[in-house]
Amino acid sequence: MGWRMGSAAFDIVQSFSSNRFFWRMVWLTLGVKLALAWLLPFTGDEAYFVVWGNNLDYGYYDHPGMTGWWIWVTLLIDQSPLIIRLPAIVGPILIALLMRGFLRRVDQKTANLAAVLFLLSPLNVLNVLMTTDTPIFILSLISGWFVWRAERGASKVNYLLAGLFLGAAFFSKYFAVLLGLSYAVYFLFRRRPNIAGLGLVFLGVIPWATLNIVWLYHHCWTNIVFNIYNRNENTGFSLDGVGLLAASIVLLLGPGIVFFLLRRRSKADRRPWPEVWTRLRRRKLDLFAICFVLPQLVFLLVSLSNTVGLHWLLSFYPFAFPVLAVVFGTAGLVRLVKWTGIYTFTLTLLIFTLLLVPRHWASFHDSYDSVAMGTRPDRVLEEMMDQAPGAFLATSSYAKSALLEFHAREHVLVVGPSYHHARQDDMVTDFRLLEGQSIAIVTADLEEELFTFEPWFDEHRVELIEIEGAKFGIFIGEGFRYNDYRELVLRPVAENYYTLPDWLKRFSGSCYFCEKYDLCEE
Known part of the structure; x- marks a missing residue:
């Protein structure tokens, strides 16, 4: 045996x-x-x-x-x-x-x-x-x-x-x-x-x-x-x-x-x-x-x-x-x-x-909007382009903008202060060139972000859409105000994410963000 x-x-x-x-x-x-x-x-x-x-x-x-x-x-x-x-x-x-x-x-x-x-x-x-x-x-x-x-x-x-x-x-x-x-x-x-x-x-x-x-x-x-x-x-x-x-x-x-x-x-x-x-x-x-x-x-x-x-x-x-x-x-x-x-x-x-498992089974979860956007970005893009033809497309999230950009094969802006992670769009986008333009911003938190977006534009309208049970708002701003955006968003971003510690300042050659928006010496 x-x-x-x-x-x-x-x-x-x-x-x-x-x-x-x-x-x-x-x-x-x-x-x-x-x-x-x-x-x-x-x-x-x-x-x-x-x-x-x-x-x-x-x-x-x-x-x-x-x-x-x-x-x-x-x-x-x-x-x-x-x-x-x-x-x-x-x-x-x-x-x-x-x-x-x-x-x-x-x-x-x-x-x-x-x-x-x-x-x-x-x-x-x-x-x-x-x-x-x-x-x-x-x-x-x-x-x-x-x-x-x-x-x-x-x-x-x-x-x-x-x-x-x-x-x-x-x-x-x-x-x-x-x-x-x-x-x-x-x-x-x-x-x-x-x-x-x-x-x-x-x-x-x-x-x-x-x-x-x-x-x-x-x-x-x-x-x-x-x-x-x-x-x-x-x-x-x-x-x-x-x-x-x-x-x-x-x-x-x-x-x-x-x-x-x-x-x-x-x-x-x-x-x-x-x-x-x-x-x-x-x-x-x-x-x-x-x-x-x-x-x-x-x-x-x-x-x-x-x-x-x-x-x-x-x-x-x-x-x-x-x-x-x-x-x-x-x-x-x-x-x-x-x-x-x-x-x-x-x-x-x-x-x-x-x-x-069918995606709608997760509709009860707080992050279901991210699931819907991640699995059906084509639908989100289609709605944005239909509601605001000719407008620049944007979100307030670096991940969501990147995801939509990947599927749209065109640049999708990131607006607002966002977060310290993943700020590559600061190098890509020049908000000075958007003065007077129209921007369509898709968000799942329209009630919270509406008052944040309003001061950046001369006028705006809001369209509500639904993608596989997830509700989104498309904020369509017309007449972008660069100077207001600079003071309300770009200046705090420079202070929070582009301010060097004193010991490092002496070794710094240039800063694309501060120089682009003339925020270096202020």
Whole structure:
């Protein structure tokens, strides 16, 4: 009896760790991702990043330029959501292939199991939206791979290549700084510090950092002001953020992995931690452990005073899977593959179910207007154009304007003070040129916003429309008053979102917003 059970367990391990099973999982997860990407409505955030791609630059209001560049390339192929999402669909699968490739130098079965575990994780299957997290997610692990190659005796050029990819990740999102910090800890805090290797890595970062600094110098340092100051104004000590961070870790890794990491070692087929660390160091995979754990510790500190977004964590999680391949034996990895697959595909089935549920079932929810606009932007645009032919189209939301712009294939303005997030339209729109023009503004909060819009125009009228049960108002203003708008909206915007801290003012070259509207010296 025991012999049969052992034989069955051996057969399962052989099956799950085979090359055939790996490639089946590649094609299965690719098919699921394509279906998800086809069915999921295009989001306001994605549409906002398409605005970046349509206004190609080496920097944008919120972040450096890499995401805009990637989207610009997809737009050369086609402007359909599926094509725009291709980097998010294919990128994580390429990471799995890379992971499998370098882990095969350690053990072929382990390599297949670790790569399958990653393929079946939410980090791959549910990762289909094209956002600023897509490039950094892909580029970070490639950077780590080059460091690992150099550490295992490959050419020192790999350190420089690691730096170039680290810089490219930084040019996607500033969270790549934590990856650089992880490298510094790895290189410096060991028996023989590798200062030369660290120097080559950071030499590769310099071109990207320089490009970003040059752009910031001529653009009000908006990335710095937004990411460090404006978005952190209302922070304060709270333990709620720690709980949310813990929930995010479970959601991203999966409850199965977390459970077996915490379970008693003998029942989880998990190696003793001292042995794990010895094996990691011998294979130079301690690099990946540091690149995963150190950012989590930083986010733990941040969570004491701020909410850590789920997407903040994404780019560091691929580093966990080569480490898991060492922590668990083959039987343990097979168990993780099973439970992770069940978890991820349960989530996927839930998402598919929600996508197939009639939208009007959500009409009771306060945000149903966003659902209606997101799923039927064509109807909203048709009503706006019918009610106000020849008028400039606008909303008071950056996400909604971007979404309508994506479907209209023409610029949709953002009016009003809006928020500190996503102010790219400040660079695109020049309100001076709209003096005396007509503007049609669609809103779901007409009663609240009516009195805000009125002072900007000589006269106005209001039309009420209904899209799939959601009620909207179209405020049609005629005779736009630029000077009034400048005082009521643009001046407070300049004060709230474009005022530099004193220490940064001395390093500022120019500010497009303040100079455009003559608000610099006031």
